Amino acid sequence: MKHVIPAIVLAFATPAMAGVELLHRLDDPTLFLASALGKQVNVRFSDEFTAKHFDKADFDALVVSALPDGKICFFGRGRGIDPADSRLADVARQEEGDICVARGDVS
Numbered sequence: 001m002k003h004v005i006p007a008i009v010l011a012f013a014t015p016a017m018a019g020v021e022l023l024h025r026l027d028d029p030t031l032f033l034a035s036a037l038g039k040q041v042n043v044r045f046s047d048e049f050t051a052k053h054f055d056k057a058d059f060d061a062l063v064v065s066a067l068p069d070g071k072i073c074f075f076g077r078g079r080g081i082d083p084a085d086s087r088l089a090d091v092a093r094q095e096e097g098d099i100c101v102a103r104g105d106v107s
Contacts, residue, residue: 045105046104061079073101076099
């Protein structure tokens with residue numbers, strides 16, 4: 001049975017690999033992201049997305065809130081992602097309190 005790693009960024013727990021992170025593009029069709037729903041993940045947004053929406057690309061401990069077709073949504077108000085921020089107007093879901101971005105814009 002093929003097992004797919006559901007995490008976006010993984011830090012291995014073995015002493016020899018401590019601190020090593022693997023970055024996975026979320027538009028990779030082999031990833032099974034449903035198991036990441038409701039979990040905290042570390043995220044890196046693409047340079048193009050970051051230039052338009054944020055002052056930095058990397059965010060730690062965002063919560064995956066939904067997986068609409070071709071997108072991934074995150075809660076992150078306490079982590080610097082505020083859906084009320086005018087720079088996020090095109091990706092914010094005010095009612096849900098999260099943002100949804102194309103999977104190609106996230107690793």
